Amino acid sequence: MISLALTALAHGEGHGRRAYARVALPNVRSRDYTYRFEGKEHVGFVAYPASPAPGLRPGALIGHQWTGVHEMERSRAEELATRGFVVFVPDIYGKGKRPAAGEAAKAAMQWWLDMRDIAPPESPASTWTEVGTTFGAGRAAQGLVYGENAGWIVADESKSLVVGKVGVALPPLAPGVLGDAEAGNGYIGYYDGGAFGMPHSSKNKEATALFLQYIGQNEVQPDWAVAAPRVTNKATYDDPKVVAMNEKLNGYYDMIKDKGYLFAGAPAYPFHAQVREATAPTFYQILLGNLSVSDGLDQMAAAAEAELASLGYRK
Template structure:
């Protein structure tokens, strides 16, 4: 499955660094001398971390090395299409690309990416002594070939999709009293799904009673976008004890009859719970992707929900974009019995560890210069401000930086949660057929969201369709 590691020649521009004392030149500046004035073209997803790369890191890299970075920041769907089209055509348009954790295994199967481990080994003159994979969080494992352990991407952002709640509402004494009177237990971040449901009902009614635009929960349930599949499969299902999208990784089957879990009782309970929340969610929820749910929460329209960590920083700190600055709390999501234990021993997980890396397409003709760029963004000293600006952490040492510790207080303890409990979260399953099965299952979820199928019908049909499709793709015969 590993991509070829043979490096194509880099286009070298003979414009060396002006003569100066070599002791004052950084390793990267010295190594970059043959490549000065080269332009590296990259494409990345429109995320806060990518914005920081373009605004701060790219100019700084050019100043230090003389290598210019041209970075396209595009929506999620365009990022996928541009990247895949370029690599399939072997055109060499892009010298580095954003690799979402979800898609890495498909890229490896297609031999799209340069083997960074081998390239560094074969080019010691380009291998910075400061580049140490051991400094990264466990998220770096998501960008290694499972068969060889070789690295194919350098993490540039990583975050949890976490449970969030309105601290100002949850800590209001009159609200606490009313909730305790109604339900017989104290108001707090939901630990069980019954509690989550109670809180959703309570705050939806509270909004109606007080003439407020307030509902009880976010629901990322766009009825025409894969975002709904991702929320259900990577946030809701695992907290009900259904892992790997309900597909048995040993035989690639999804139906219960074939030892899968996609149409299991737990999965049907999960979908029933999630769809039921729509009556306690803002009306825009069936049009909401990850972008809209973040905006909904930032507008103060919901009391709790699940939000990608990349958005937590600006929701909690940016008054130009958020109505709830200083009012955001984060916690582990509610789970069914046994899920936390499963996650603790590596048998399961409580939610999605999301993010992406920059990798070098095998079609790039400027691979050596791109390798220097990837090592530049991996330096420890560029991490803290990047983290504070966009809630992303990819290196262990970043958590203990004073700037991040101070920011942690402003974002409801998000970084503390990520440091302490990140091990309980996991990226997408290592399926090369990620996109095909995502789109297939999503089509049944859309029908369930629209009320055209019951949760039971949707998952029974989806599981059967997955079994059939995987056989066609060469899996699970």
């Protein structure tokens, strides 16, 4: 067994990726690596020197592109292995699981937009805060409300007109979607559990590491969970503060605990905010009806690629 000291290397070649050809490299061994995580099978990739020196070896983790582990990641892993690294490319989706293709994504978004026909008139231009305000004012019978608003909508009578009248449930879905998600083929939404990480470009890694150590403590997370409301540590579910809030929210935390596996987690890359801001203006144009879903998503993909290039994640 080889002991590792790991560092994370994130990159991607998502929409419009280049073809990548691997060249056999001397003194390198590599193979697909099947492993299990939280009861599910994943297939990653490992590369390492054919004749590693004894003792502790430098290691690297390579984050794969949006569509999964491909030749580019394998090639990069083998290149690092020639320099003495033990490299692992984890599979974040699971065996046989990949994101929806472009046309499927467009159809899904059109389905959601069609639901606006029965929504309050302010909904097309609403941010998540305004959606919460609309729901708290009793102007919608159901809605997709950002978790940070759930607490005041359910419990604060000075702000909400629906205190005591709110329940939680999984979002409405097209036929077949829930079954696919339950089988591990895709997901029904995005769960922001409060994700933290350290980009490889961080200029103050020691301060970042200290903050991560602080915010990740079980005794700190309950206040975060009640205020947000969101859960990062599984131990948080049993905290008295969270149990009390769960009752007020009519089982919100129970649903996250029991059905959270149906939602995707935080993005795999450390540049989520930059890509989001680059694509948001186009997304709002789609919501306002100024762009078709097809044209808008194509433009969002192009904007994301341009931002990734400016951040150094594209050649």
